[in-house]
Amino acid sequence: MAAPVRGMAGSISIGNTTSFQKKTRSKLVSIPGTRPSVQNGQLLVSSGVSSLDYVIGGGLAVGTLLLVEEDRYDSYSRMLLKYFLAEGVVCGHELFLASARDHPDQIMQELPSPIVDDVAGMKISEGQSQPSDPENPDTMKIAWRYQNQPKVQIALASSVRFGHYYDVSKTMEPELRQAAKCHSFYQLQETPVTTGSSLIKVFVKTSLYFQVLASASKVRNVLRLGLHSLGSVLWGDDVCCKDNPAHCHALTTFLYILRGLLRTSLSVAMVTVPSHLIQNRAVMGRIIRLSDTAIALESFKGSEKETNPLYKDYHGLLHVRQLPRLNCLSCEVPDTKDLAFKLKRKQFTIERLHLPPDLSETVSRVSKTELAAGCGTTATGNKHLDF
Amino acid sequence: MFPELNSILNSTPDSFKSSDFILVSDRRADASFLIHHYLSFYLRAGCKVCFLGLVQSFSHYSAVSQRLGVSLAQAREKGQLVFLEGLKDSVGVLLQEDTSQETQPLSYVRSPGAGLEGLFRFVECSMRQSGDGDAGESWGPPVLLIDDLSVLLSLGVSVGAILDFTLYCQATMCSELQGNMVILVRCEEEDADDVDEEGSNLLQRGLVHQCNLALHVEGLPTGYCRDIHGQMEVWWRQRGENIYNQRKIFHFKVHDKGASFFARGTSSAVL
Numbered sequence: 192m193a194a195p196v197r198g199m200a201g202s203i204s205i206g207n208t209t210s211f212q213k214k215t216r217s218k219l220v221s222i223p224g225t226r227p228s229v230q231n232g233q234l235l236v237s238s239g240v241s242s243l244d245y246v247i248g249g250g251l252a253v254g255t256l257l258l259v260e261e262d263r264y265d266s267y268s269r270m271l272l273k274y275f276l277a278e279g280v281v282c283g284h285e286l287f288l289a290s291a292r293d294h295p296d297q298i299m300q301e302l303p304s305p306i307v308d309d310v311a312g313m314k315i316s317e318g319q320s321q322p323s324d325p326e327n328p329d330t331m332k333i334a335w336r337y338q339n340q341p342k343v344q345i346a347l348a349s350s351v352r353f354g355h356y357y358d359v360s361k362t363m364e365p366e367l368r369q370a371a372k373c374h375s376f377y378q379l380q381e382t383p384v385t386t387g388s389s390l391i392k393v394f395v396k397t398s399l400y401f402q403v404l405a406s407a408s409k410v411r412n413v414l415r416l417g418l419h420s421l422g423s424v425l426w427g428d429d430v431c432c433k434d435n436p437a438h439c440h441a442l443t444t445f446l447y448i449l450r451g452l453l454r455t456s457l458s459v460a461m462v463t464v465p466s467h468l469i470q471n472r473a474v475m476g477r478i479i480r481l482s483d484t485a486i487a488l489e490s491f492k493g494s495e496k497e498t499n500p501l502y503k504d505y506h507g508l509l510h511v512r513q514l515p516r517l518n519c520l521s522c523e524v525p526d527t528k529d530l531a532f533k534l535k536r537k538q539f540t541i542e543r544l545h546l547p548p549d550l551s552e553t554v555s556r557v558s559k560t561e562l563a564a565g566c567g568t569t570a571t572g573n574k575h576l577d578f
Numbered sequence: 579m580f581p582e583l584n585s586i587l588n589s590t591p592d593s594f595k596s597s598d599f600i601l602v603s604d605r606r607a608d609a610s611f612l613i614h615h616y617l618s619f620y621l622r623a624g625c626k627v628c629f630l631g632l633v634q635s636f637s638h639y640s641a642v643s644q645r646l647g648v649s650l651a652q653a654r655e656k657g658q659l660v661f662l663e664g665l666k667d668s669v670g671v672l673l674q675e676d677t678s679q680e681t682q683p684l685s686y687v688r689s690p691g692a693g694l695e696g697l698f699r700f701v702e703c704s705m706r707q708s709g710d711g712d713a714g715e716s717w718g719p720p721v722l723l724i725d726d727l728s729v730l731l732s733l734g735v736s737v738g739a740i741l742d743f744t745l746y747c748q749a750t751m752c753s754e755l756q757g758n759m760v761i762l763v764r765c766e767e768e769d770a771d772d773v774d775e776e777g778s779n780l781l782q783r784g785l786v787h788q789c790n791l792a793l794h795v796e797g798l799p800t801g802y803c804r805d806i807h808g809q810m811e812v813w814w815r816q817r818g819e820n821i822y823n824q825r826k827i828f829h830f831k832v833h834d835k836g837a838s839f840f841a842r843g844t845s846s847a848v849l
Contacts, residue, residue: 231641440690440731444733520836521834
């Protein structure tokens with residue numbers, strides 16, 4: 192796309208800043224806070240949570256869209272958004288924050304403060320063997336042959352340090368926060384428009400488009416976009432309150448256009464969507480497919496799972512709905528899909544959930560859904576007792 | 579190009595059926611690896627390919643095709659490949675001020691209710707140009723590849739308009755120009771009590787009736803498995819005078835440089 196853009200931006204042309212170019216030449220893109228992926232050479236940024244980086248394949252690829260399905264009370268998804276923005280502040284990236292419910296400045300004031308000297312403090316089991324030491328109390332006496340085996344890690348963390356850690360109990364210093372360039376868009380301050388679809392067009396037209404373009408043409412830096420609770424009623428969209436929303440394609444068109452914008456610039460976007468309010472499953476499926484990476488948070492607060500002894504160490508479950516295949520045929524396939532998270536003061540951990548086998552007599556057997564193959568006159572189902 | 583898939587479908591770049599309409603669909607899985615297969619297959623066969631890339635950028639397909647042994651940039655330069663950069667160009671289309679060019683290929687982004695005539699004109703124009711090209715180039719039969727027709731539903735285009743578009747394309751490409759068509763459609767999970775009037779399931783059913791070969795990709799019915807990425811159902815439908823209606827299911831695993839297909843239960847992880 193090389194056509195110069197007319198309009199308010201003057202003669203800014205969309206430069207050749209696509210992030211999906213093979214970096215075969217010697218000059219590497221050295222933007223602070225980014226690193227190339229080991230799988231396919233993508234430029235990655237950290238999402239602020241190192242466990243989440245590991246789960247989604249090393250980090251967020253620049254030019255992609257991360258969709259977070261909110262938990263019921265929007266506590267942990269909001270936390271993830273704050274981690275994402277705080278990571279941007281610490282790495283020196285530009286920020287763009289749009290929200291409809293709380294003022295962006297309020298969200299910015301709640302950013303967690305980074306832990307500066309965390310090398311000594313954090314103990315991440317990296318799976319390396321510990322040398323056997325006479326004074327070391329961990330020296331095995333009986334199973335000494337297994338001393339040098341790598342420790343099985345349940346906490347998911349990558350061995351290369353990329354990203355920072357944050358202390359949730361403290362908020363970020365105002366000086367540090369103001370050092371970062373932050374643009375904000377507060378829905379309730381904009382002039383009201385009549386329908387949802389034109390609202391989104393206005394939003395795209397005024398703020399987002401030119402911020403992204405502006406960031407692409409100046410000094411190469413990553414722009415992080417955080418969009419809070421997109422699709423909720425406060426954005427003027429009725430996708431959350433009706434089964435058949437009148438403008439159901441307003442949100443999906445916006446996500447499509449947003450992804451197109453992200454591909455042409457060095458930006459990463461994190462969008463949180465209150466999926467528990469969206470009744471139409473088809474719309475939710477489309478929203479997931481229009482984003483690159485999609486995760487869903489399910490918190491145990493207020494549900495019967497809170498008192499379940501299996502989940503007593505955790506705050507909720509994390510579902511990975513979709514992982515992107517960028518510039519390659521296969522994506523990073525996780526070995527397990529049972530993930531749970533817990534939010535501690537200094538770390539948001541995502542761990543593999545090991546459920547013990549349920550051998551009680553009253554165990555509920557979930558019946559497998561019938562599969563209907565394609566269309567046609569013969570609907571072949573595939574029940575679990577199919578021989 | 580996946581050699582195992584070629585042997586399953588009984589086609590090679592040297593000998594493949596013409597006037598074929600192949601529908602690739604998926605449900606809660608990702609069938610885009612089949613689109614990469616067909617792209618490299620037809621480019622190797624020397625056909626003139628029109629690719630509507632509506633969900634990914636050109637560099638993505640280029641990087642994958644590099645691993646499969648085909649260079650998209652070269653093909654585009656030589657004129658063998660016509661690539662419509664749908665994702666990136668739609669941004670400009672949405673935000674430009676003048677509405678004079680309504681029959682642009684991406685006019686559905688601005689006015690989804692108006693239909694896909696602009697897109698069809700683009701396809702027709704690029705395919706007919708092969709007839710009066712330069713003397714040195716004579717490509718094989720034309721091929722139309724569409725990566726992700728169902729994204730048009732997300733943009734507000736109606737199912738009827740999309741089916742009209744595919745009918746026009748089939749009439750031009752398959753019947754008139756003796757070329758092939760490969761379309762990817764991504765479906766939702768079927769909701770038993772909710773008759774989806776405007777959904778992708780309706781679109782997929784309509785397209786399956788028009789096609790000659792349907793490849794449907796799904797996850798395994800028994801759950802998630804790291805070594806087997808899913809199952810693919812091949813449905814040979816009507817072919818000329820013969821009405822086949824033969825179906826087979828294969829399991830597959832997608833690698834970095836290809837995909838391997840095997841009969842159910844014969845995965846190397848199991849044996």
